[in-house]
Amino acid sequence: MTNNTDYHQFIDNDEGWVDRRIFWEEEIYEQELKQIFAKSWQFIAHDSMIPNANDFYTTYMGEDGVIGARQKDGNVRVFLNSCPHRGNKFCFADEGNARSFICNYHGWSFGIDGKLGALANEHVYDEGDIDKEKWSPKQARVETYKGLIFATFDQDAPSLDEWLGDFRWYLDMMFDNDGETEFIDGGIKSYVNANWKFGVENFVGDAYHALWNHDSGLKAMNKGEGFGPAVTENSYHASINGHGWEFGTDGYADVVIGGSEKWLNYVRDIIKPKIKEKYGELRSNIFGSLASVSLFPNISFLPGIQTFRVWLPRGPKKLELRVFTIVNKNMPEEIKQEINNACMMTFNPAGVLEMDDGENWEGNTQVNKGYLTRQEKLHYGCGITREIEHEELPGIIYKGQFNDANQRHFYTRWADLMNADSWNDVPTRYRPRHTKNN
Ligand code: FES
Numbered sequence: 001m002t003n004n005t006d007y008h009q010f011i012d013n014d015e016g017w018v019d020r021r022i023f024w025e026e027e028i029y030e031q032e033l034k035q036i037f038a039k040s041w042q043f044i045a046h047d048s049m050i051p052n053a054n055d056f057y058t059t060y061m062g063e064d065g066v067i068g069a070r071q072k073d074g075n076v077r078v079f080l081n082s083c084p085h086r087g088n089k090f091c092f093a094d095e096g097n098a099r100s101f102i103c104n105y106h107g108w109s110f111g112i113d114g115k116l117g118a119l120a121n122e123h124v125y126d127e128g129d130i131d132k133e134k135w136s137p138k139q140a141r142v143e144t145y146k147g148l149i150f151a152t153f154d155q156d157a158p159s160l161d162e163w164l165g166d167f168r169w170y171l172d173m174m175f176d177n178d179g180e181t182e183f184i185d186g187g188i189k190s191y192v193n194a195n196w197k198f199g200v201e202n203f204v205g206d207a208y209h210a211l212w213n214h215d216s217g218l219k220a221m222n223k224g225e226g227f228g229p230a231v232t233e234n235s236y237h238a239s240i241n242g243h244g245w246e247f248g249t250d251g252y253a254d255v256v257i258g259g260s261e262k263w264l265n266y267v268r269d270i271i272k273p274k275i276k277e278k279y280g281e282l283r284s285n286i287f288g289s290l291a292s293v294s295l296f297p298n299i300s301f302l303p304g305i306q307t308f309r310v311w312l313p314r315g316p317k318k319l320e321l322r323v324f325t326i327v328n329k330n331m332p333e334e335i336k337q338e339i340n341n342a343c344m345m346t347f348n349p350a351g352v353l354e355m356d357d358g359e360n361w362e363g364n365t366q367v368n369k370g371y372l373t374r375q376e377k378l379h380y381g382c383g384i385t386r387e388i389e390h391e392e393l394p395g396i397i398y399k400g401q402f403n404d405a406n407q408r409h410f411y412t413r414w415a416d417l418m419n420a421d422s423w424n425d426v427p428t429r430y431r432p433r434h435t436k437n438n
């Protein structure tokens with residue numbers, strides 16, 4: 001790989017294939033850290049995770065450790081969790097409430113605003129040895145969308161609003177269907193020996209695997225009923241700049257997988273009518289259909305099942321998965337608990353469905369150890385001729401529940417960013433929204 005590498009050579013959207021080396025090669029991974037993770041808007045935390053002044057949460061943007069901290073004025077700052085003295089992390093906690101952080105090695109302290117403060121044994125320094133403003137950890141740009149806090153270290157990146165673009169047409173259904181959302185307290189971390197993109201692409205639109213991979217688990221949970229027949233009518237894939245939503249428009253609330261009748265009834269009787277009133281019939285029909293979503297580059301969620309997950313890269317061959325349950329703040333406690341129980345039973349490391357997937361993603365990744373194996377391509381051609389024009393749905397739209405369309409477009413966006421020297425080089429990968437259903 002050189003600086004002149006054209007990353008579009010690794011993905012062919014017309015023939016429908018992806019080069020396996022993008023799941024294995026160190027050089028490609030290093031380019032991802034620079035071109036994808038240091039440029040894109042990254043999810044940091046939900047507002048509800050750090051509601052009070054001095055609350056903080058530590059996470060990663062690519063492999064860069066960061067702290068997201070609520071300030072006295074209510075804003076959130078995000079800064080590198082690395083001491084500018086010799087580099088050690090200065091916060092080892094996952095989360096907490098603190099007025100400052102003190103580095104273990106020599107005792108430099110940092111305010112909750114990320115600025116360098118007092119130094120232990122400051123007398124060893126002479127006047128002028130250190131400019132504290134200059135030697136504070138790097139700060140990111142921070143913006144929020146309906147309770148989700150995002151950050152980027154790229155000063156030239158488009159605004160978060162632009163980054164999400166018309167994908168907000170879909171996102172509003174999930175994050176603003178009946179007031180504010182919140183994450184249920186606590187999240188679960190796990191590690192999978194797989195490339196981070198296999199998690200993202202699974203959720204961006206791989207309903208196909210559920211027919212086979214989850215069939216047994218689904219039957220065990222659902223009184224002998226598996227995934228059900230293939231739904232190709234009134235089912236779609238929508239892609240907008242690499243973000244993807246796979247859904248149906250039949251209006252069924254079939255979110256009962258691993259869930260409960262009470263939750264199903266709540267979706268049908270409370271949430272769908274609210275969406276209809278606020279956003280119209282089409283989106284009310286979409287919500288509650290079996291749907292799957294990823295936001296470029298590394299967030300996924302399942303509307304209706306309510307799992308929310310972040311795929312943090314740990315080298316090309318390992319990922320850290322952080323999983324949360326998202327609910328509406330004003331739901332009855334009993335419903336929140338039903339949803340959380342369903343998520344625990346299905347989409348977490350001890351859940352019935354997560355185990356099925358993780359094992360496969362590890363297999364997909366680790367086979368590439370074979371030099372010859374990794375020269376072969378992977379097939380992404382399902383439904384490649386099924387692109388349609390739809391007068392109401394924004395995005396690049398493909399018909400059918402089973403289709404590699406969103407995955408193909410995710411990798412196209414990936415290659416766009418991997419190649420780009422500036423944001424002017426990054427093309428818009430969808431037709432702007434039709435005016436009819438604004
Ligand atoms: Fe942090 Fe020296 S490395 S104080």
Ligand code: FE
Pocket residue numbers: 202209210214353357
């Ligand atoms: Fe799965």
